Amino acid sequence: MVQNYSFFILFLVSEVLTLNVKVNVKQGIIIGNEEVTVFDEKKYYAFYGVPYAQAPIGKLRFKDPRPIKKWIKPLEASTEYHGACAQAHIVHKQGQYGFENCLHLNIYTPFLPKHRKEKLKAVIVWIHGYAFTSSFSHIHGPDFLIENDVVVITLTHRLGVFGFLKLNETDSNANMGLKDIVMGLKWIYKNIGQFGGDNNNITVMASGSASTFLSLLLITKHRNIISKVILQSGSIYSASLFQGDSVFEKNKLENEIKKGGFKRLKSVQTNHVIQATRKIYSSNDIVNAQRPLIPFLPTIERESARALIKMNIKQLYKTIENMDLKIPILIGFTSQESITELIPFIHNPYYIKSFETFFRFMVPFSNDCKYRRSSEIYKKISDKIKNQYFRRGISEHSINDLLKFSSDLHKYPIYKFIKSRINLGNKVYVYKFNYVGKFNIAKATSLSGSNMKIKGSAQGDEICYILKCDPQWESYVHLRNNSSDRDRIFIKQISKMWANFAKTGDPTPLHSFSNTKWLPMSLKEDNVFLFDKINKMTNSKPEKRMYTFWNEIYNTFYSTNKCNKLKDEL
Ligand SMILES: *[C@@H]1O[C@H](CO)[C@@H](O)[C@H](O)[C@H]1NC(C)=O
Ligand SMILES: *[C@@H]1O[C@H](CO)[C@@H](O)[C@H](O)[C@H]1NC(C)=O
Ligand SMILES: *[C@@H]1O[C@H](CO)[C@@H](O)[C@H](O)[C@H]1NC(C)=O
Ligand SMILES: *[C@@H]1O[C@H](CO)[C@@H](O)[C@H](O)[C@H]1NC(C)=O
Numbered sequence: 001m002v003q004n005y006s007f008f009i010l011f012l013v014s015e016v017l018t019l020n021v022k023v024n025v026k027q028g029i030i031i032g033n034e035e036v037t038v039f040d041e042k043k044y045y046a047f048y049g050v051p052y053a054q055a056p057i058g059k060l061r062f063k064d065p066r067p068i069k070k071w072i073k074p075l076e077a078s079t080e081y082h083g084a085c086a087q088a089h090i091v092h093k094q095g096q097y098g099f100e101n102c103l104h105l106n107i108y109t110p111f112l113p114k115h116r117k118e119k120l121k122a123v124i125v126w127i128h129g130y131a132f133t134s135s136f137s138h139i140h141g142p143d144f145l146i147e148n149d150v151v152v153i154t155l156t157h158r159l160g161v162f163g164f165l166k167l168n169e170t171d172s173n174a175n176m177g178l179k180d181i182v183m184g185l186k187w188i189y190k191n192i193g194q195f196g197g198d199n200n201n202i203t204v205m206a207s208g209s210a211s212t213f214l215s216l217l218l219i220t221k222h223r224n225i226i227s228k229v230i231l232q233s234g235s236i237y238s239a240s241l242f243q244g245d246s247v248f249e250k251n252k253l254e255n256e257i258k259k260g261g262f263k264r265l266k267s268v269q270t271n272h273v274i275q276a277t278r279k280i281y282s283s284n285d286i287v288n289a290q291r292p293l294i295p296f297l298p299t300i301e302r303e304s305a306r307a308l309i310k311m312n313i314k315q316l317y318k319t320i321e322n323m324d325l326k327i328p329i330l331i332g333f334t335s336q337e338s339i340t341e342l343i344p345f346i347h348n349p350y351y352i353k354s355f356e357t358f359f360r361f362m363v364p365f366s367n368d369c370k371y372r373r374s375s376e377i378y379k380k381i382s383d384k385i386k387n388q389y390f391r392r393g394i395s396e397h398s399i400n401d402l403l404k405f406s407s408d409l410h411k412y413p414i415y416k417f418i419k420s421r422i423n424l425g426n427k428v429y430v431y432k433f434n435y436v437g438k439f440n441i442a443k444a445t446s447l448s449g450s451n452m453k454i455k456g457s458a459q460g461d462e463i464c465y466i467l468k469c470d471p472q473w474e475s476y477v478h479l480r481n482n483s484s485d486r487d488r489i490f491i492k493q494i495s496k497m498w499a500n501f502a503k504t505g506d507p508t509p510l511h512s513f514s515n516t517k518w519l520p521m522s523l524k525e526d527n528v529f530l531f532d533k534i535n536k537m538t539n540s541k542p543e544k545r546m547y548t549f550w551n552e553i554y555n556t557f558y559s560t561n562k563c564n565k566l567k568d569e570l
Contacts, residue, residue: 049081129210148499
């Protein structure tokens with residue numbers, strides 16, 4: 001009996017093994033697996049957890065990434081891999097999510113070339129990020145894009161303290177999280193041909209804070225690797241960037257570590273480091289900054305051969321304003337960007353009332369101009385904001401006004417980037433995402449357990465229509481044979497547009513859609529593509545109004561000249 005049983009297991013194992021595939025890269029052999037997509041059951045090959053750099057642990061902790069060495073035994077990459085980089089757990093306050101040994105790619109391809117002359121496929125590299133503190137993409141499957149015949153890669157990079165702590169003021173280790181992305185892209189550039197991908201056709205697609213990281217890389221020489229970009233809900237103008245002080249952050253971190261009874265930062269356990277980073281800035285610091293104040297973000301580096309970001313913020317913006325990126329850009333935002341940030345208010349609207357007596361605001365600008373909360377000017381700015389967003393007063397019924405205000409703080413930097421692109425004549429496709437279906441996971445998670453009704457889509461809600469989100473696997477399977485389901489139709493449309501953009505630089509090239517045409521935005525034509533119950537072209541009127549309002553606030557109070565002058569008068 002026992003023998004029969006083990007024979008049966010052996011039989012199963014050999015069945016699985018026959019589906020394995022091998023690819024030869026510069027470092028050695030990689031063994032992947034054959035899979036099928038969820039809707040069309042199209043065959044593809046998956047290579048999970050392929051390292052693109054040496055593990056950033058031990059001596060390499062807090063150091064720039066080092067190229068991966070050759071391996072001797074074939075690399076086993078045929079089983080699903082759950083390797084997020086180490087970060088604070090979003091739900092469990094004291095928890096850790098992911099590992100420090102995390103510089104990996106998941107590679108998914110619809111075909112493996114048998115000889116050199118075969119036509120290679122366009123490549124999409126996906127980088128996910130949320131609020132600069134959380135990022136993982138192993139749950140994002142390639143199915144919908146693979147069905148459109150592109151190669152898909154998900155990339156993980158260090159973030160937070162492991163990606164951005166500047167430990168030594170005088171050496172070149174800095175912005176490791178950004179350098180990880182560059183190293184990953186270089187690995188892809190060198191090796192993706194072996195997987196059927198065209199290294200002249202690499203589109204990098206990022207969401208949330210990863211879009212901010214990506215837009216920073218676009219002004220470095222490494223943009224040569226990138227042939228197109230998709231920026232979902234983020235841009236270089238993010239107000240969070242360059243707010244923190246890297247020396248202060250490092251000292252504070254070392255103090256926290258010492259308080260915990262540890263000596264050397266380099267050997268402290270991962271989770272202790274993560275927990276210590278929660279204490280860098282107090283809530284008072286954040287209110288005073290009048291911007292989101294997040295420790296361990298990109299910093300300006302010392303001059304060195306390895307430095308990525310050498311300019312100060314003023315030079316950086318000046319550079320980007322004059323830099324023709326020369327590549328097609330697809331960029332957009334969701335209608336209610338800030339839903340996830342307002343979870344406490346959604347679940348307890350009475351919290352909003354506390355703003356009635358003293359209104360604390362943030363501004364969407366990335367310079368460091370700020371005003372004391374007790375000052376007249378602070379009150380003046382407050383009144384202008386209240387007049388713009390809270391005309392009906394502030395009460396437990398103000399959630400929609402608060403949402404609009406805080407979502408505009410995200411939209412302003414994105415719209416500013418769009419404006420700078422069209423001024424330079426770059427090819428820019430702009431979208432607004434307002435679709436609501438079964439897969440708006442960010443919104444659904446934020447609202448779960450509340451009976452609050454909120455219209456529109458949260459930041460990140462488009463993701464599970466473009467990539468197959470593993471936790472929703474069963475819901476996708478339900479749609480497998482139902483081609484009339486609206487979510488399925490929507491998934492088919494949006495993923496085709498993203499893939500088209502990667503293949504041709506145009507989301508709706510001739511003959512690809514019978515009656516949908518997405519036109520680029522230009523100085524002459526204010527074209528925005530709206531994803532909604534019915535997808536259609538619209539314009540950016542509401543964003544223009546928002547943009548004008550905040551520009552006026554900037555020009556009156558926050559430009560460097562005004563700020564210095566007004567401060568003197570205080
Ligand atoms: C910082 O880096 C410099 C230059 O590489 C090196 O000489 C110095 O020893 C480092 N300091 C510490 C504390 O590691
Ligand atoms: C990208 O792919 C498209 C379609 O296959 C092709 O026409 C184009 O030449 C490629 N671009 C580059 C830079 O190779
Ligand atoms: C879908 O249809 C195919 C062929 O008609 C069938 O084999 C399969 O079991 C169906 N799948 C689901 C999830 O209903
Ligand atoms: C297919 O989807 C439509 C629209 O969502 C729904 O009304 C119908 O019941 C579904 N059919 C099946 C067989 O699940």
